[in-house]
Amino acid sequence: MNEVVVVGAGPVGLSAALALRARGLDVVLLEADPEDRERPGSRALFVHRETLGLLDGMQPGLAAEIASYGRTWQTKRTFYRGREVYSRTFPPPSGPPPFTSLRQLDTERFLRAACERAGVEFVWDARVRDVDVTETGVVLTGEDGRNWTAGYAVAADGARSTLRHALGIAMEGSHAEGFHVVVDVADVPGAELPLERVFHYEHPGVGGRSVMRVPFTGGFQVDLQCRDDDTREAYGTEEAVRAWLPAVVGDGYAERILWVSTYRFLHKVAASFTDPHRRVLLVGEAAHLFPPFGARGMNSGIADAAAAAEAIAAGSAEAVAYFDASRRAAALFNSSAAATALDHLRPKRRIVRVKQRAAAALAPVVPWCGSWLEHAPYGPRHGAPALAGRKY
Known part of the structure; x- marks a missing residue:
């Protein structure tokens, strides 16, 4: 019998496997x-300082490897209807960077190599169909009839977690109307956009829709916030992105598109992050779905993974119960924070729009107003329950 089986080789599953190996546990990682x-492409770009610290605890040197490949910029700019209302350039960090920005596929590449160095056993083409849980362990059944037995499963x-569905754990919450478009674009060699x-x-340039541009290594990502009545x-x-992209970033990029996708604004958290026997632990999008404001998705998922490994290594139902309570508390905070950001970005209330217009008008003479416009789209960063133990 295996000690732990991790299902899913995305960034969160890879982090969970790595964290378990760091605690000396044998790990089999199943990937469909x-x-x-x-x-x-790159739904998740930012790896924040707190997450880098967790990864370095799983394998010393990994954080520096990721950060040295990713990009960290010092300048942030915010515009309102084409007019700049906030700009700030920070000094280069003297220690670990506050974040690094790289495509999710590159983050996964570093994590997979780290797992291979750590001795994680990978099983590919292993799509799980069902899970049976007892007081002493789990049995996972694949679509091809193979079985994997373990003391615990992660x-x-x-988002469509087979294990969560098999355990009958509901996702609680709601979804907002509308969607946003995420586009990865490669740099034009010799004519890179400013590192901002x-x-x-x-x-x-896009009919009054809000839009963000974020650099990553080798290019940048554009996030377009669509309206409720917009169509994909x-x-x-x-084809549609090629039509509106030049108005956002200039000519020369329509043929440099690497990836396009759309996402709905979901606010959902699992009713429980574990089963009644405390043998299966849900992490990442198997446990929670937020709008991607403030880089809460992957960063909170990696925090889930670290906490799951700690609970499994402790080997008690009480430790898993604490994982359940603490990480669910963090997820509820992040879901609420992302909802606050969404209310600011897609205001349904007239008062929110009035405040934004007033802040934009006052920003040249009242710096606080520009700072508010800069920070509000990402939701509150602080205030997570003490039980959660981490920002995410």
Whole structure:
């Protein structure tokens, strides 16, 4: 019998496997895709300082490896209807960077190599169909009839988690109307855009929709906030992106698109992060789904993974129960914080729009107003329950 089986080889599953190996546990990682899978774009760009610290605890030197490849910028700019309302350039960090920015497929590449160095056993083409849980362990059944038996399982199998469905654990919450479009774009060699993060409220070039540009190694990501009545055909296909992208970043990039996808605004948290026997632990998008404001998705998922490894290594139902309570508390905070950000970005209340217009008008003479416009789209960063133990 295996000590632990992790299901899902995305960034959260890889982190869980790595954290378990750091605690001396044998780990089998099951992934439904083949070993030579080609991963698509970059829903998650930011690896924050707190997350880098967790990764370095799993394998010393890993954080520096990721940070040295990623990009950290010092300048942030915010515009309102085409007029700059906030700009700040920070000095280069003297220690670990506050974040690093790289495509999710690159983060996964570093994590997979770290897992291989740590001795994680990978099983590819292993799509799990069902899970049976007892007081002493779990049995996972694959679609091809193979079985894996373990003392514990970590469900890192994403938003449509097979393990969560098999355990009958409900996702609680709601979804907002509308969607946003995420586009990865490669740099034009010799004509790279400035190393800045730029946010536009009501960008005049895309009909007053809000848009953000974020650099990563080798290119940048554009995030377009669509309206409730927008269609994917009009804004979310590659052909549509080619039409509106030049108005946001200039000419020369329509043929440099690497990846396009659309996401709905979900606010959902699992009713429980574990089963009644405390043998299966849910992490990442198997446990929670937020709008991607403030880089809460992957960062909170990696915090889940670290906490799951700690609980499993402790080997008690009480430790898993604490994991359940603490990480669910963190997820509820992050879901609420992301909802606050969404209310600011897609205001339904007239008073919110009035406050934004007033702040934009006052920003040249009242710096606080520009700072508020800069920070509000990402939701509160502090205030997570003490039980959670971490920002995410």
